[in-house]
Amino acid sequence: MSPRIVISRKINSIPSVKGFKPYGDNILETKKDPVYLTYEEIEAIRLCDYEGYTHLQASSFMAISRPTFTRIYARALQKIATAFVEGREIIIHEGNAYMDSSWYYCSSCRAYFTHPFAGVPVDGCVICHDLHVTSVKTNSDSTEKSDIALGFCICTRCGYEQKHHPGVPCSSQTCPNCQHHLIRKSHKHCANTKKDRL
Amino acid sequence: MKLALCSSGNSLDSSLSSFNHGASWIIFYDTQSKIIEIIPISEPVSFDAIIQLFREKNIDLFISSDFEQDLKPLFDKMKVRMVVFKDIEKKNKEIIEMFQTK
Numbered sequence: 300m301s302p303r304i305v306i307s308r309k310i311n312s313i314p315s316v317k318g319f320k321p322y323g324d325n326i327l328e329t330k331k332d333p334v335y336l337t338y339e340e341i342e343a344i345r346l347c348d349y350e351g352y353t354h355l356q357a358s359s360f361m362a363i364s365r366p367t368f369t370r371i372y373a374r375a376l377q378k379i380a381t382a383f384v385e386g387r388e389i390i391i392h393e394g395n396a397y398m399d400s401s402w403y404y405c406s407s408c409r410a411y412f413t414h415p416f417a418g419v420p421v422d423g424c425v426i427c428h429d430l431h432v433t434s435v436k437t438n439s440d441s442t443e444k445s446d447i448a449l450g451f452c453i454c455t456r457c458g459y460e461q462k463h464h465p466g467v468p469c470s471s472q473t474c475p476n477c478q479h480h481l482i483r484k485s486h487k488h489c490a491n492t493k494k495d496r497l
Numbered sequence: 498m499k500l501a502l503c504s505s506g507n508s509l510d511s512s513l514s515s516f517n518h519g520a521s522w523i524i525f526y527d528t529q530s531k532i533i534e535i536i537p538i539s540e541p542v543s544f545d546a547i548i549q550l551f552r553e554k555n556i557d558l559f560i561s562s563d564f565e566q567d568l569k570p571l572f573d574k575m576k577v578r579m580v581v582f583k584d585i586e587k588k589n590k591e592i593i594e595m596f597q598t599k
Contacts, residue, residue: 402581408595409583409584410580410581410582411581411582411583412578412579412580413569413572413579413580414578415573415575415577415578416576425558425578425580426595427595
């Protein structure tokens, strides 16, 4: 059975530092492996403990479900506690995150550009004003990859498919054709869908 | 609109360059007044000096063949749009012409 697909987490900005180092007399004598914190874990700490949002609010900012957010947050605290207690270095790395105001690509002039104006929709290419611009994730090469990562919700009765929305359980959605509850496409029961039988 | 282009040379015939690796000049261009200004980048590159320069010149677009991802939050905060042309053979004058023909 293949492992569950992990979706990218949305972060507001890249952390301002690349890590933290402990200091003291016996740090050099007892050199230990560093603790690796990901961008999404830093973002979870920032939203909850720095900005003061609840887990539910913070999870919506990161476009993930509340239980997933709680797991990321708990993991971040566990890592920070390990680093503090054992006197380990903390290294911050990219992990599986993308930024909210990401890059855009214009297929007409082949330019990548940013749009740093929050709340203002992108009204075309900044160079040639062509309207055919696509959003590009920071840690992937194309928008296709993000669709694959998010996956699809599928109806096991008629084979209807729709794009999965992060934070919305597939089972809470119903098929518009036969009113049957949807499940994630990678689920083991999907092998018996009508499409597959055909 | 005021542009800043990373250039490998001090002329418009020079090719666009990466901001962090290989850019030794910055070309400033004002699309309204058509004034072109070419400024050398001192080594090692001082980001603070460049940010200060951009603030003074009210730059709207910063064009390069590549940026480090860490720079994006910095320019986002300044409301400067970053533009990347992956085509490393692209000449500075070709990019400026794109704005002149609009």
